[in-house]
Amino acid sequence: MLVEPGGSGHTGCRLLLTGCVGPCQDMRPCPPSCSNGVSPLGVTGLLGSRTMNPLRRLLLPLLRVYYMGMRVALEQLLRRAFTLPDLPMQHGRVAIITGGSKGIGYCTALHLAKLGMHVIIAGNHESEGIDAVRQIQRCTQNTRVEFLCCDLTSMKSIRKFVQNFEAKNLDLHVLVNNAGVMLVSERRTQDGFEEHFGLNYLGHFLLTNLLLKYLKRSGACDNYARVVTVSSATHYVGELNFDDLQSSCCYSPHGAYAQSKLALVLFSYYLQNQLMTDGSHVTANVVDPGVVNTDLYMNVNWAGRIVKWLTAWLLFKTPEEGAATSIYASVSSDLEGVGGCYLYNGQKEKSADISYNEDFQKRLWTESSQMTGMPISA
Numbered sequence: 001m002l003v004e005p006g007g008s009g010h011t012g013c014r015l016l017l018t019g020c021v022g023p024c025q026d027m028r029p030c031p032p033s034c035s036n037g038v039s040p041l042g043v044t045g046l047l048g049s050r051t052m053n054p055l056r057r058l059l060l061p062l063l064r065v066y067y068m069g070m071r072v073a074l075e076q077l078l079r080r081a082f083t084l085p086d087l088p089m090q091h092g093r094v095a096i097i098t099g100g101s102k103g104i105g106y107c108t109a110l111h112l113a114k115l116g117m118h119v120i121i122a123g124n125h126e127s128e129g130i131d132a133v134r135q136i137q138r139c140t141q142n143t144r145v146e147f148l149c150c151d152l153t154s155m156k157s158i159r160k161f162v163q164n165f166e167a168k169n170l171d172l173h174v175l176v177n178n179a180g181v182m183l184v185s186e187r188r189t190q191d192g193f194e195e196h197f198g199l200n201y202l203g204h205f206l207l208t209n210l211l212l213k214y215l216k217r218s219g220a221c222d223n224y225a226r227v228v229t230v231s232s233a234t235h236y237v238g239e240l241n242f243d244d245l246q247s248s249c250c251y252s253p254h255g256a257y258a259q260s261k262l263a264l265v266l267f268s269y270y271l272q273n274q275l276m277t278d279g280s281h282v283t284a285n286v287v288d289p290g291v292v293n294t295d296l297y298m299n300v301n302w303a304g305r306i307v308k309w310l311t312a313w314l315l316f317k318t319p320e321e322g323a324a325t326s327i328y329a330s331v332s333s334d335l336e337g338v339g340g341c342y343l344y345n346g347q348k349e350k351s352a353d354i355s356y357n358e359d360f361q362k363r364l365w366t367e368s369s370q371m372t373g374m375p376i377s378a
């Protein structure tokens, strides 16, 4: 469903429904005043996607994603970003940032290094990672910044990364699940998953689960460890197709990206519940950076690239502005011990209604555990 980033959604439009797999809270159609009006969204089954004609299956996600992107960009005209409050120094604390070599991740890594944190950039391009490390060390005079190889399209590489991290015998206080790709053509990860789902979501699912023991060990009752996951406003228009999570039936790059970002929100909320239940001193929050001028858009079509080129200076956030909410969620004292939030411009916002559905969270978690070979519970 669509929810005003910065406002709350129409609560009557709780679920959607083609091949709905769970109990629906409210099946009334959305009122015209509701921003949700495009069509019911959230969870679909194969039945739903099969009965829709192929053009609609491709066109609808595209229109929804562009609509959401334009809406956020226009809102940024009025409210561009927020100013970070004073943040506590982080000497002696350790952070891992996936995709920290460029874009939002780089700016997050730079800021955390400025605060004195030991920063590990986890990425798939070694030379780019090493350049980023050098640049951050030069800017911050913090020598405890390093690069470790982690290709999120490969479960083997993720497991190897965790082994290499283990060998360093470090604590882990902050994990920022930032890396991502958008609108890639249809292709599979090394383990056979659709790339948006496999890299953006499942890769982070596995990485987080493998790193949880270090986070749990490092968190304390007055200084929680934190998992910060970068989603996107496109999650509001995403659908989780439980019968076809790998988009094999009909591939829409827009639909697949939005689905991966929606999955990350459900994942964060479920993780937070698990952490609370077992009394761990670790929190999980999810952040939405806004529309940010980075290389993420390199796969949009030529028309989109021209529009971006012409308007980015006015409508898009800079990567520094885009990183502010990730930095805030990683270290702000306001969020000490606080988890389960969807944060936008440093404030708690309501995410898509479907993301709060605990049955869907559990189902997604269980299926993700099976896909990645993790034990079912956190």
Ligand SMILES: NC(=O)c1ccc[n+]([C@@H]2O[C@H](COP(=O)([O-])OP(=O)(O)OC[C@H]3O[C@@H](n4cnc5c(N)ncnc54)[C@H](O)[C@@H]3O)[C@@H](O)[C@H]2O)c1
Residues within 6 Å of the ligand: 098, 099, 100, 101, 102, 103, 104, 105, 122, 123, 124, 125, 150, 151, 152, 153, 178, 179, 180, 181, 182, 199, 230, 231, 232, 233, 288, 289, 290, 291, 292, 293, 294, 295, 296, 297
């Ligand atoms: N730019 C935006 O407008 C925007 C909006 C909403 C959400 N986001 C999210 O912000 C996050 C950061 O994106 P960005 O805008 O900085 O884009 P970017 O392209 O600049 O950065 C993406 C990062 O992910 C890394 N990455 C890609 N494939 C990888 C792999 N296989 N293994 C490990 N790392 C890999 C890249 O190396 C890069 O460092 C993404 O999750 C993206 O979905 C961005």
